Amino acid sequence: MIEVSFMSYILLAIILFSIGIVGVISRKNIFIIYMSLELMLNSINLILVSLSRYFGSMDGQIIAMMVMAIAAAEAVVFLSLIVSLYRLKHSINIDDYNSLKQKGIL
Amino acid sequence: MDIIFLVLALLALFGATSTIMFSNTVHSALGFVVTVLALAGLYALLNATFLFMVQIIVYAGAIIALLLFVIMFLNIQQSHAPKEPNKYLLMLVSAIAIVPFDYLLFKAFYSMSFAGDANITTKDFGNIKMLGNELFKNWILPFEAISLLLLVALIGAVVLARKKERA
Incomplete structure (x- = not known):
């Protein structure tokens, strides 16, 4: 039987965070980029909760709850931005969202 | 205890990889639901019973429901999804590029030396x-x-x- 120590939780959170970064870098679908961002927030929450359990203090869980509240607020603003961008461009490809790009560079 | 952790960790990893792998947006969102629920189970394993509930209600109940609602509201078809010809190559390159950062994080946490059991609560x-x-x-x-x-x-x-x- 494999001994589950707290490093296992940390290792799982690090792997999930890297999967989120890989998703943000490699995909072009705006929804999948959003889900990768949420994945990174979730992995940070896992680290916070496991450290809170390890040190026997409630602070980590409270910070994790605040991260969840911020993630909910972020979800609302992000999705409404996607809705208004989709009305403008009729696309969910991030390469089409280049209204602020200066012409002539790249 | 250990076997539950292993099952939940494998479910979380499976859901996360399927989130970034699928080309269909709705399938990715369903993969993300698996990850969120597995993480909720891990919170329960770590004695965070209230966060277990909040994770299920806020993430699986509100955020993903809102995400699926927006996907269906905009009526995203498979043909709307952007063409990503070298998706897997980019994934491979970024996964290799992220390894030093992971190593740094792992060393930092490893040097905290979580020896033995947790504090008794x-x-x-x-x-x-x-x-x-x-x-x-x-x-x-x-x-x-x-x-x-x-x-x-x-x-x-x-x-x-x-x-x-x-x-």
């Missing part, structure tokens, strides 16, 4: 009474700031997503 550690006590005694200012932030997000979402009137 009382039976009500992580339940709603203890969390509420801590929240309203020591964290009252951040709590109020979060409520203000949620109000701002609510107004911002209404302003951003409404139809512009052509005057």
Whole structure:
């Protein structure tokens, strides 16, 4: 039987965070980029909760709850931005969202 | 205990990889649900019973439901999805590029040396009474700031997503 120590939780959170970064870098679908961002927030929450359990203090869980509240607020603003961008461009490809790009560079 | 952790960790990893692998957006969202629920199980394993509930209600209940609602509201078909010819190559390159950062994080946490068992906690550690006590005694200012932030997000979402009137 494999001994589950707290490093296992940390290792799982690090792997999930890297999967989120890989998703943000490699995909072009705006929804999948959003889900990768949420994945990174979730992995940070896992680290916070496991450290809170390890040190026997409630602070980590409270910070994790605040991260969840911020993630909910972020979800609302992000999705409404996607809705208004989709009305403008009729696309969910991030390469089409280049209204602020200066012409002539790249 | 160990076997539950392994199953939940494998489920979380499976859901996360399927989130970034699938080309269909709805399938990715369903993969993300698996990850979120597995993480909720891990919170329960770590004695965070209230966060277990919050994770299921807020993430699986609200955020992903909102995401799926927006996907269906915009009527995203498979043909709308962007063409990504070298998706797997980019994934491979970025996964290799991320390895030094992972190694740094792992070393940093490893040097904290989580030797032996965790601190012994009382039976009500992580339940709603203890969390509420801590929240309203020591964290009252951040709590109020979060409520203000949620109000701002609510107004911002209404302003951003409404139809512009052509005057």
